[in-house]
Amino acid sequence: MRVYNSLTRKKETLTPLEPDHFKIYVCGPTVYDYFHIGNARPFVVYDTLRRYLLWLGNKVTYVQNFTDIDDKVITRAHTEGITIKELADRMIEEYFHDADALNIMRATIHPRATESLNDIIGLIEILVEKGFAYQAVDGLYFSIDAFPSYGKLSGHNLEDLIAGASERVVESLGKRNPLDFALWKFKKEGEPFWASPWGDGRPGWHIECSAMSLANLGQTIDIHCGGVDLTFPHHENEIAQSEAATGKPFVRYWMHNGFVNINYEKMSKSKDNFFTVRDLASLYPYHILRFFILQAHYRMPINFSDDLLDAAVTSWQRITSCVEHLAFVAGAGEQLSANPQADSDLEKEITTCRYNWQEAMDDDLNTADAIASIFDLVRAANTAAAAEGISDDILLKARETIIELCEILGLEPAKIEEQAIPNEIFTLVNARSQAKEARDFTTADALRDEIEAKGYRVEDTPQGARILPIE
Ligand SMILES: [Zn+2]
CATH class of the missing domain: 3.40.50.620 (HUPs)
Incomplete structure (x- = not known):
């Protein structure tokens, strides 16, 4: 990959x-x-x-x-x-x-x-010992001038950023470089605080992630992920703190969405x-x-946006209805004649789909193309299902392939019934069950009416409430 x-x-x-x-x-x-x-x-x-x-x-x-x-x-x-x-x-x-x-x-x-304070304080202590941190008016800061490769992830021009910073604020705080960032913030009135060798206070945001990554995964990890908006300053600062402390590469692959x-x-x-x-x-x-x-x-x-999400609803239904349809056709009874050509055509489509799906995933996690390859199989399987004499086994194999490749993406096309029910209905049904438990039947009945008005009915079973769409 x-x-x-x-x-x-x-x-x-x-x-x-x-x-x-x-x-x-x-x-x-x-x-x-x-x-x-x-x-x-x-x-x-x-x-x-x-x-x-x-x-x-x-x-x-x-x-x-x-x-x-x-x-x-x-x-x-x-x-x-x-x-x-x-x-x-x-x-x-x-x-x-x-x-x-x-x-x-x-x-x-x-x-x-809040449960990693020892790791966080320990990391700041190392940075102080090694000369990467210093104390200013309102807390401890990381000195980016002590870490020459600062900026390597984001590729930002540091001169421009420094020029844009407010001199007045920097001077009043006693910061050495406007881009130096807080490791430990001294206690302010009304804020929670923790004890540290430098006085009561709380950690800065960046040091929290460095400390939690080092403590739980070791000095060098394989992949660090996050949104592209975190590249600078958050991830840049994480690299500076971690590598200054350990002298080792912090992360081997950075992935940003x-x-x-x-x-x-x-x-x-x-x-x-x-x-x-x-x-x-x-x-x-x-x-x-x-x-x-x-x-x-x-x-x-x-x-x-609404239009794109509505389109996604329709697209997803194409997958779920294909999965449902294939099970239905395969279960529909004896085949009168065999159709080896149709079988082998669909078999080929299954192989191609698997190949394209994995190639897409291997190419920088291209889930868009991976899903497109699933749709290719959906199309082929729908056509094949209409062919006279196609074998049930091959239809079920196509169905299993669609389900498996979706499931690796965390999508579950075979879970149709539950998924079709909106969360809002679940919330109402739960509230009704609670009302019933509390023997508040007036509320329970009112909730049942509300659920029915929204197109669903509730059946009470020994396993709990079952929700069914009203036909
Ligand atoms: Zn982070």
Whole structure:
């Protein structure tokens, strides 16, 4: 498999340092709110990379952190009148709700910054000892002048960036270079803090990821992933801190996914187009969101808009109805005559599909082309299913191939019934079950009416509520 390495700016053959064992770090969410659609993309894409590497027979150790100390977390917790731990615990639970629904596998380890303080402080101590860190007015800073290769990942012109920084702020803080960044921020009134050799305070964001990667995966990891917007300064700073401390290469392959736009515009809080996954999941089922993300090549920009998502719904239905149809035709009874030509034609299509699918995946995780190859087989299988005398075995083999290749992408076309039911209905059905349990039959009946008005009926079975569409 070859992947585009943002560090070397070219496609390279992907080989792990330790045979058949990939160590991957993905920058995780800041847990102050539901995660937004810009985060969903990297989580889905790199989960797919992980699934593919596993399918190829590798072991994968996958670390994705939770940033639970951050200005946003502190501000939100303060607004809600709860502790940052209470907020983070709740949002981590909500993260798993959405991530599980998107069929994102849980990481091998999900470290939290607040639980990694010893690693973080230990790393800063090494940087201080080695002369890469210094104390300024409001905290400890990393000195980029002490690390000559600073800028190698992003390729930014440092002079331009320095010229753009505010001299006044830099001088008042006692920073040596405007681009020096905080490793440890001294305690401010009303903020949570931890003890350190330099005084009470909290870590900077960049050092958290370096420390959690080094502590959980070792000095040199295989792949570090994230959105392209994290390249500078976050990933650049992670490299500087980690390599300054260990003297070893930090990451062998850097993978960055492209931007996410909403309705053809850049997502931003001010434009009122800042969607969380939860928002979007009330309009489209989670599996459609995953399918939609994978229909684009991960390095290209992606645009979430109603027309494109509606088209994804239709495309996905072509796969699920083919899977359903093939099972139906194959189960429809005895064949009167044999048709070896039709059998061998479809057999060839299956082989071609597998070959094209894997070639696409091997070429920088091109899920867009991989999905296109599945559609080629869907088309061929639909045609073949209509042929007189085609054998059931070959139809079922085509069906299994479609299902298998989708499943490696984390998509489940055979799970039709459940998937067809919108999340909103599940929420109502759960609320009804709870009302029934509490013997609040008035509410339970009202909820049942509401569910029926939306086109579904609930059947109570010993295994729990069963949801059926009203024909
Ligand atoms: Zn990070």
